[in-house]
Amino acid sequence: MKELRGAPIASGCRFAIVVARFNEEITEGLLRGAREALVEAAVRDEDVTIVRVPGSFEIPVTALRIAETGGVDAVICIGCLIKGDTMHFEYIASSACQAIAAAAAATGVPMALGVLTTLTEEQAVARASAGRDNKGREAALAAIEMATLFRQLEEGYPE
Ligand code: DLZ
DSSP states (O other): OOOOOOOSOOTTOOEEEEEEOTTHHHHHHHHHHHHHHHHHTTOOGGGEEEEEESSGGGHHHHHHHHHHHTOOSEEEEEEEEEGGGOTTHHHHHHHHHHHHHHHHHHHOOOEEEEEEEESSHHHHHHHHSSSTTOHHHHHHHHHHHHHHHHHHHHTOOOO
């Protein structure tokens, strides 16, 4: 029996982080969490590209375009939708999340979901604060695990 799993160290892997500017104070907190996780995984700064977009609605097409270039092992998607802020909350949240999943499936490049969908700003602040529960950090950890797993798949199954 063979068992494959991702590794906690991802040196040599390349990542893009697509960050929405809408609700910027929150998304910057998520970005900090993601960057810290990448540093802890020994990912070099030059292997990380941060791409800023207007809002969460623009994340999927940007992630798709980046993945199509073939230059990254995984894309970390960061955004924040707060229910009170928009009557379109459900539309943007579900279309953005579904389109990110579709982009990952279409390109074969792992895309980690670090898009918050919260009922209140307090909930968003809690999820973007420094610490191990930061959702940007959690998204980056998923991206690291998937990137290192897919590197193993590309190398072929070990005998
Ligand atoms: C327009 C809008 C609204 C009202 N609310 C949010 C939000 O809570 N979070 C977010 O990331 N983006 C929001 N946007 C912007 C849209 O994502 C998008 O950038 C615009 O509709 C332009 O296409």
